[in-house]
Amino acid sequence: MKYDIKKLYEAASLDEAISLLDEHPEAKIIAGGSDVLISIRGGELAGCTLVSIYGLDDLRGVTVDEDGTIRIGSLTSFTSIARNEIIMKYLPYLGEAAASVGGPQVRNIGTIGGNTCNGVTSADTASTLLALDAIIEVKGKDGYRRIPMKNWYIKAKVVDLKPTEVQTAILIPKESYQGYFGNYYKYSARHAMDIATCGCSVNVKLSDDKKTIEDVRIAYGVAGPVPLRAGTAEAAVKGRAVNLETLELFSEKVKDDINPRTSWRASKEFRTHLMTELARRCLTESISRSGGIFQ
């Protein structure tokens, strides 16, 4: 069986990819293909025109810019992210999220760019990136644009990527990760090759004496049509002491922010229960990784 592809263009450079997209407005970008090829086979994208960017090695790898910003090339695979030394040192919870995707083979082909461009709420790395206030870098005909992750998602499966644009990198500014510790919890029926019933990513910055929550950020996958931050819960516990009441308040307040639905994977009620419980567990774990002292 051949894939039902009408025409396939292989870009040899980023600029060529952009001009190919400009010449063929109907074309879809294919990066690793673990979403696109499956949609072609499933019929949703059958007969499509593709621009392959898989060969653009410049878009692979993790580096640190001069100002301390961590730059993750959009074609970096989940495997490369999970094994990367910069990620392991500064963003181990992003590594955890990358390592929870699919299985080893899928993690080798799947890219972090694809995970954020597909606009899917259950995307494992997306909630952590959202909780990190990551910035999406795209390049199009008119040059580069940088979009804060919170403005990236428009609706389910739709992101702020214009037809001639290619996502080039995901940036994590230094102030976004320095002093923060976090963790990602993927709740799924199986421990591998499964889609998250719910994903929860928390990171926290404690005061110097480790007794107060200076800042906390929490984002969910599958709490709504796109990855979602729980701003009410964050605001409620900022500046509060590290104690059980704070955990309780945090877990209670997320209910004001989340809006999960019933699907064949789980009911709204079960997801709501999971999300309040995971808020508590992820904050506890993040505090413990920060060396926090419970009062």
Place this chain on the structure above:
Amino acid sequence: MSDIQYKELNFTVNGKERSLMIDVRSSLLDVLRNELHLHSVKKGCEVGECGACTVLIDGEPYDSCIYLAIWAEGKDILTVEGLMGDDGSISDIQQAFIDEVAVQCGFCTPGLIMTAYSVLADGKRYTRDELRQKLAGNMCRCTGYHNIINAVEKTMLKRIEAAEAKNS
């Protein structure tokens, strides 16, 4: 159809440099099976879930069903056929699958052998749980996982033992 797009593909398969014209719509799985007749590479789910089509690309396991063949340009591909020694002998991991009766219907075996081969390549010691995680992308519909993990674990321990004996 006259508008079929062809492209020359140059890559290394099981140590041999190959060059052939392919339809750009082909998966790597199709090229390996249909053009190069490497029938160890099994076509299972075709959506990257079962792992039966696993081959190593530059040493890492990939589902060849969801890998466009054109992407293999310049890459080094290894399939079970490539594990055969010059004298026709089989590799230690294949022998372990036989010894541990880790094969039932056999359909998942080539994919599992290739993933296991890549896991064992680093010579590290893994727990059974870690091995399970590393082999999680390969399904065995006969559910013979216990013996499969036994085979991989025993090969790992044998190799570690041999390396230690060599160093002492």
